[in-house]
Amino acid sequence: MIFLLVKLSTIETQRIMVVFDDLVQKMELIEILPVIVSHADLFKSTIDTETMNEINRHEQLKHALETNTPLQSVTNIIEKLPQFENYTRCFDKALSRNANEHIAYHYYIQQSIRNILRRLVHQQNHFDNIKRILQSKKLLPPQKDVIKLLKMLRDSAMERFLTTPLEEREKDDQIKSLNTRLSSNETIIAKLEKELNDAIADRDAEVCLEDFFRYFIVCH
Known part of the structure; x- marks a missing residue:
């Protein structure tokens, strides 16, 4: 002060x-x-x-x-x-x-x-x-x-x-910490999106396979 x-x-x-x-x-x-x-x-x-x-x-x-x-x-x-x-x-x-x-x-x-x-x-x-x-x-x-x-x-x-030099450093540290958290969150979000897309793709493939077998049974 x-x-x-x-x-x-x-x-x-x-x-x-x-x-x-x-x-x-x-x-x-x-x-x-x-x-x-x-x-x-x-x-x-x-x-x-x-x-x-x-x-x-x-x-x-x-x-x-x-x-x-x-x-x-x-x-x-x-x-x-x-x-x-x-x-x-x-x-x-x-x-x-x-x-x-x-x-x-x-x-x-x-x-x-x-x-x-x-x-x-x-x-x-x-x-x-x-x-x-x-x-x-x-x-x-x-x-x-x-x-x-x-x-x-x-x-x-x-x-x-x-702003004192100490406050300036604290402000810079806060910005760096925030950027790190944002980067980490983006990585987590990207991973979750990939898992979700893979799950949707697997489910779509499963539905298509069920439809195929159902169609095959009906035709024979």
């Missing part, structure tokens, strides 16, 4: 689990952002005005990128980003203007989503409340396979962290 507590309290273990939890939450939040924008009235008491403005700006940036809107048309949005910098000064002259603007869009969208994640994911109560509201209104999007896989990996990692 002491070993288990020490194992769980190691900094490396804590960091790994935090990374898993943080990544899952971020991916879940990114999936529900469009739903939050479409049903903003549901979150007036849960999400503060500035965070909601950040979410709206993020969705506007995404829409502008998807519709190939010139970057200059969304200057009023990108200038409000805390990490704003005039990214056009970094344009690569070897690339076309459209290519440079596409790169700039991705940069600004990354900064935008980081701001939102920083505001919501690190406020666990807010994030849980948002999911609870969406679930109660049946608006929570189905989890993507990648999120399900991450949760499975997290649970698997947690199980390994909770």
Whole structure:
């Protein structure tokens, strides 16, 4: 028990689990952002005005990128980003203007989503409340396979962290013992099946022989 507590309290273990939890939450939040924008009235008491403005700006940036809107048309949005910098000064002259603007869009969208994640994911109560509201209104999007896989990996990692070397060996021994019993049972079942089939074959042969003699006696 002491070993288990020490194992769980190691900094490396804590960091790994935090990374898993943080990544899952971020991916879940990114999936529900469009739903939050479409049903903003549901979150007036849960999400503060500035965070909601950040979410709206993020969705506007995404829409502008998807519709190939010139970057200059969304200057009023990108200038409000805390990490704003005039990214056009970094344009690569070897690339076309459209290519440079596409790169700039991705940069600004990354900064935008980081701001939102920083505001919501690190406020666990807010994030849980948002999911609870969406679930109660049946608006929570189905989890993507990648999120399900991450949760499975997290649970698997947690199980390994909770298992001491002694418990791991005992578990392996139990599996080996079970496999041995299964193999032995299969051998016994195969033997019984053979004996049963042989008995049925002998009985069929006996019946055929009786029928033959009965037919022979009747005919003579």
